[in-house]
Amino acid sequence: MTTKSALTVIGAKPLPQETHSCWSCGSMRAAHFCEACGKVQPPQPVDYFTFFGLPPRLDLDVTQLEKDFYDLSRRLHPDLSARAGSDEQEWSLEQSSMLNDAYRTLRDPIRRTEYLLHLEGRVLEEQSKIATEQARATGELKKQIVPPDLLEEVFELNMQLEELRRNQKMQEDDPALISEIKKHKTALEARHEALLQELHTHWKAWDKLIAHTQPEGAPGSEERAQITGKMLDVLNRRNYIRNLLRDVNAALES
């Protein structure tokens, strides 16, 4: 488990040592402010779930998350501590900025899943170092692996897109071709939707698993790796389809 991204979000300055007591009154502190005296605390290197006091669950109550966000925003707002010492003001800024990043990441289902996979040390295809290096070396755009069940469809669609671009250059019209491409588009959109449903079932499996293995989970747990592997697969396929749909839309609009 790594909290690297959470660490870098906090900023370049060296972090104060991790502590569980308030710098001002010595009471037990939360991640952001002291429950006893209300003073803002120096940031701690925590992941976004922990920042919100949540277990790393995926099927989140987004309405509750929003409420917590507004509540924390008010308490951490730098203006409120305008007259406080400059350290406190600085911490408010840093905590507020982390709060915004955490909220933006966790409220979005895809970004939330990607973040969790990142914490679990999983790397998406389009973020993978090997793919990036290969692309850089050949000077090409990064190529994604075509999901096997899409091979045939993608091959056909790419031929049709090629033809469409040729027609557009020659200013020729082929309504039959356009209607074929639109059929592919509808099918791809349906697949995209189905993948989101599939992701949801993996979320539920994940949440059930961590409910029994909190806080850290069994290291190297096979089940853990299995579920994150499935989520990774769904996201890779989803990203592929999203990119493909982008190409299709661009070709149809031009």
Ligand SMILES: [Zn+2]
């Ligand atoms: Zn305190």
